Amino acid sequence: MGRLTIKQRIIVYSGTIIVGVVILCGLIIYLVNKNQDVPIHNRARVLMSNSIYEVNQGDYMSLEEYSYLVINLSGEVIHSNKIKDLEQSPIDMKTVTGNSYGVQKNENYVYSAPVLENELQTGTIFVQIPYEKLIEKPYYLIGIMVAVGIILLILIVHFIRFLNQDILVPIRQVHLSTKKIRQGNLLERVQYDYDGEIGTLCHDFEGLRDELAYSIQNEKRLKEKEKLLLAYISHDLRTPIATISGYVEGIHTGLVKGERVQEYTSIILKKVTMLNGLIDDILEHSKAQLYEFDIQKAECYSKEFFTSIVEESWEDARKKGLEFKYTEIPNVLLSIDQKRIRQVLQNLIGNAMKFTDKGTISILFRYEDGKLFIAVHDTGIGIPATDQAMIFEAFFRGEKARTLNVPGSGLGLSIAKYIVTQHGGRIYCDSVLNEGTTLEFYIPVA
Numbered sequence: 410m411g412r413l414t415i416k417q418r419i420i421v422y423s424g425t426i427i428v429g430v431v432i433l434c435g436l437i438i439y440l441v442n443k444n445q446d447v448p449i450h451n452r453a454r455v456l457m458s459n460s461i462y463e464v465n466q467g468d469y470m471s472l473e474e475y476s477y478l479v480i481n482l483s484g485e486v487i488h489s490n491k492i493k494d495l496e497q498s499p500i501d502m503k504t505v506t507g508n509s510y511g512v513q514k515n516e517n518y519v520y521s522a523p524v525l526e527n528e529l530q531t532g533t534i535f536v537q538i539p540y541e542k543l544i545e546k547p548y549y550l551i552g553i554m555v556a557v558g559i560i561l562l563i564l565i566v567h568f569i570r571f572l573n574q575d576i577l578v579p580i581r582q583v584h585l586s587t588k589k590i591r592q593g594n595l596l597e598r599v600q601y602d603y604d605g606e607i608g609t610l611c612h613d614f615e616g617l618r619d620e621l622a623y624s625i626q627n628e629k630r631l632k633e634k635e636k637l638l639l640a641y642i643s644h645d646l647r648t649p650i651a652t653i654s655g656y657v658e659g660i661h662t663g664l665v666k667g668e669r670v671q672e673y674t675s676i677i678l679k680k681v682t683m684l685n686g687l688i689d690d691i692l693e694h695s696k697a698q699l700y701e702f703d704i705q706k707a708e709c710y711s712k713e714f715f716t717s718i719v720e721e722s723w724e725d726a727r728k729k730g731l732e733f734k735y736t737e738i739p740n741v742l743l744s745i746d747q748k749r750i751r752q753v754l755q756n757l758i759g760n761a762m763k764f765t766d767k768g769t770i771s772i773l774f775r776y777e778d779g780k781l782f783i784a785v786h787d788t789g790i791g792i793p794a795t796d797q798a799m800i801f802e803a804f805f806r807g808e809k810a811r812t813l814n815v816p817g818s819g820l821g822l823s824i825a826k827y828i829v830t831q832h833g834g835r836i837y838c839d840s841v842l843n844e845g846t847t848l849e850f851y852i853p854v855a
Contacts, residue, residue, distance in 0.1 A: 418575075422568040429561040436554045452543045453520040457536060461522045464534055476537040479524055487532060516540055579607050583614055590618065649680040691820065704746045704831050708855060711774075711781055712740035718751055719772050722758045726770050729762055735772035741781055744855040749828045753836075756821040757785040757848045764846070765789030776854070780834070784849035792840035800838055801826045825850075 460471040469477075469490065478489035517537045524532040582599045589597035598618070599611045656673040659665040665673050719735045726733035761770050768788030775782045792800060801822050822836075829836045829850045836850035 418571060422564060422571065426561060426564050426568065429557055429564065433554060433557045433561065436557070449518055449540075449543055450520070453518055453536075453538055454522075456538065456542060457520055457522065460536075461534065465525045472536060477534060479532050479534045481532040482530070518543055575607060579611055583611065586614070586618070590621070649684055653677050653680050704749060704828070706744045706746050706832075708742060708744050709747060710740055711743050712738045714743070714747060714750075715754070715774065715783070718754050722755070722770075722772075725758075726762060730767070731762065731765060732769040733771075734769065736774050738774045739776035739781060741776055742855045743781065743852065745832055745852060746828075750832070750852070753825040753828050753850065754783065754785070756825050757850075760821065760848070761785050761787035761789065761846070768845070773849075779854050780851040781854055782849060782851045784847055786845065786847040788845040791842040791844050791846055792838065793842050797838050797840055801836070822848075 463469075463471050464479075469488070473490060476490070479487050481487050517539055520536045520538055522534055522536075523530045524534050579599065586597045586599050599615060656665075656677050660670055660673055715738050719738075723733045758770065758772070765787045766789070769786075771784075771786040773782075773784040773786060826836050829852065832852045834850055834852040836848065838846065838848050840846035
């Protein structure tokens with residue numbers, strides 16, 4: 410049986426305490442009524458019956474533990490066991506009237522009975538009986554009452570402990586933790602960790618704290634990225650603009666003439682193209698961040714689609730003096746945005762060429778478990794292990810890229826990851842420094 414919920418436990422505790430209180434009250438009422446049901450004088454008569462019989466036989470010994478006196482029919486005291494002077498009666502005779510069987514006197518009860526001789530009344534005996542002799546004491550009921558009282562006390566203690574440990578303490582912890590969070594401290598955790606409604610509340614609160622901590626850290630990272638973005642854009646724009654400005658100035662001032670004008674304009678066009686690419690990357694990243702990235706899927710066969718991409722890339726690799734090869738492309742039906750997937754693969758191949766001066770670029774295709782895997786492997790400079798977890802972050806550029814002055818915005822892999830994810834796939838990296846890098850992604854088959 411699982412742990413009871415707080416509501417169930419409160420019902421059990423409260424119900425048991427109420428039942429215990431009812432039982433205890435019932436026993437007390439029963440004892441009171443039991444002592445009231447039978448009149449005191451009847452109990453006195455039962456108690457004195459044997460003693461009065463012996464008195465009528467002339468034997469007063471059985472009454473020695475009580476104060477008693479005997480009067481004759483004339484009202485004279487003729488016998489007493491407590492006084493020497495019979496005129497000083499220990500019993501107030503004014504309280505005795507008529508045929509009363511007994512009268513209450515302080516904490517005693519005065520019982521009267523006729524004294525008979527040959528079945529004729531010769532006098533009256535008065536016996537002073539302590540009330541404790543007449544009140545019945547059912548010790549077994551008192552024992553039950555004590556036991557019920559102890560059980561009630563234990564239940565109340567447990568109930569108070571339960572209220573404190575399972576309700577008040579975690580509420581205080583949540584309150585304290587909330588104050589710490591408002592002060593900017595996200596390390597003060599709620600220690601209460603039990604099943605139940607309060608436990609679920611504490612777990613949800615801790616989940617909220619974790620999300621808040623993540624949001625704050627993410628906000629800090631975004632601010633850092635904004636700073637890096639400004640620095641990167643300033644750097645990546647300044648260099649080509651300075652180059653373009655220099656070449657344009659040379660043409661404008663007439664320092665460059667003839668065939669060199671075409672050479673200069675070609676360089677200017679190349680730098681302009683690079684600037685357009687940088688601006689496009691920034692725009693694409695902004696759309697991805699705003700979830701406005703346009704993904705329009707259509708069915709196509711993989712072999713024809715990827716063949717056109719790798720053949721274009723083969724020509725670029727040849728111009729750079731790199732060996733380029735690719736495996737057989739499985740011909741499966743895909744539902745993809747062709748423009749975006751082309752963008753992903755071209756970005757991966759372009760990065761491989763940037764960081765490989767000499768060696769081989771390999772494109773590896775395989776179909777497995779309803780997924781088409783595409784891997785781009787190079788034998789370039791590789792990526793340090795410390796940077797591999799960050800390469801898909803926006804604006805991240807490794808130290809090698811900075812040192813070697815490799816052009817780029819640091820947005821290509823971030824955009825590629827977004828596109829692959831939107832297609833239901835995943836992209837990941839495997840690299841060894843100074844040996845090469847493999848970037849692989851997969852997309853589900855239609």
